[in-house]
Amino acid sequence: MPVYEFRCQDCRRLVRLTYSFDEYEQATPDCPHCGSTALKRRIGRVALARGEEARMDSLLDDSALDNLSEDDPRALGRLMRQMSQEMGEDLGEEFGEVVDRLERGQSPEEIEKAMPELAEGDGGLDAFDE
Numbered sequence: 001m002p003v004y005e006f007r008c009q010d011c012r013r014l015v016r017l018t019y020s021f022d023e024y025e026q027a028t029p030d031c032p033h034c035g036s037t038a039l040k041r042r043i044g045r046v047a048l049a050r051g052e053e054a055r056m057d058s059l060l061d062d063s064a065l066d067n068l069s070e071d072d073p074r075a076l077g078r079l080m081r082q083m084s085q086e087m088g089e090d091l092g093e094e095f096g097e098v099v100d101r102l103e104r105g106q107s108p109e110e111i112e113k114a115m116p117e118l119a120e121g122d123g124g125l126d127a128f129d130e
């Protein structure tokens with residue numbers, strides 16, 4: 001099952017929760033550390049590179065993803081903006097900044113360098129912010 005990552009807005013810890021897609025639609029995630037429900041979904045490397053797993057796949061036809069290349073950040077930015085509009089959710093300032101940067105032609109690698117918090121959870125950086 002897919003793992004969803006959140007940042008707890010109260011205790012600032014990284015929270016990983018596993019839901020099926022159906023469960024995620026119904027879920028009210030809460031923080032296992034402090035019990036807060038003020039969890040903000042994180043946008044990570046996978047979301048940048050491939051769209052957000054099957055949840056976003058379901059919003060797109062396959063050709064949109066097949067044509068997607070990390071070498072064409074503007075197309076990726078347009079696609080991410082389109083996905084966020086179709087989801088009808090506010091995906092947060094971080095997501096908006098990523099989309100803006102992509103639309104300006106920055107590669108995902110450049111964006112991760114400029115926004116190191118995006119790479120958290122992939123390389124053990126979390127040890128430093130708790």
Ligand SMILES: [Zn+2]
Nearest residue numbers: 008011031034
């Ligand atoms: Zn918490």
